[in-house]
Amino acid sequence: MLEIMKTVKHIVAIIVILLAFGNCTKESADSAAANASGAGGSTAKFTLSGNYLYVVDNTSLKAFQVADPQHPVYKSKTEVGINIETIFPYEDKLFIGSSSSMYIYSLTNPDQPQRIAKADYNIVRMSCDPVIAKDSVAYATLRATGRCGWAQSALVAYNIKNIASPVQVSTTAVSSPFGLGMKDNALYVCQANLGMFVYNITNRYNPVYARTISGDTFYDVIPYGNILIAQIEGGLALYDIGTNPLQPVFISKILQ
Secondary structure (H helix, E strand, O other): OHHHHHHHHHHHHHHHHHHHOOOOOHHHHHHHHHHHHOOOOOOOOEEEEOOEEEEEOOOEEEEEEOOOOOOOEEEEEEEOOOOEEEEEEEOOEEEEEEOOEEEEEEOOOOOOOEEEEEEEOOOOOOOEOOEEEEOOEEEEEEEOOHHHOOOOOEEEEEEOOOOOOOEEEEEEEOOOOOOEEEEOOEEEEEOEOOOEEEEEOOOOOOOEEEEEEOOOOEEEEEEEOOEEEEEEOOEEEEEEOOOOOOOOEEEEEEEO
């Protein structure tokens, strides 16, 4: 419990600093978490990796060297595709989600990321699609409702053992997915007012529904050590996922 409280105090400190500098947006919270732990939210449009800031807009990826935060240095602009939406860092890779594809970029040369793979979604033509990855698996939520499209929404899993040739292994029907995150054998999928769905991913490529955390409108999550930071309507909710990641235990809310 002492370790949990230390982590909560760290998270609160990050949020207080952000508020002191103005609006605490979703993306800025993601960035702070990325800077502190190497992990960010799945719906972010920018991320930190080492001494570099990477930003996506509708069509491109921009790289900035930020070793001196007071004097960022613009390094490059790379055209990615169309309808680019999200960016997620993992080790020396960037996973970028668009309305129809997942792109993977290498950071071997951090000044100029290089594309190493593109995987088109084979079940929908248009969607909103956060992407996360770890080890040999990548997950994407494809929300194909409202402005995002007109087909079946889904949670898809990719085998990325061969990083240059991702293979879409499984498709799980979901209603209205937003952001997602994972810790150990648990995958968390936000479904707005339907709650946060928890899946058992002991088999990495075959998510099995375990439970729903309800009571709030969930938009994104950041696993931060043993704490799950959930972006909810009106602020953040914190959950303990250290004892059993498949059974998040509510800690507190931080409301705007």
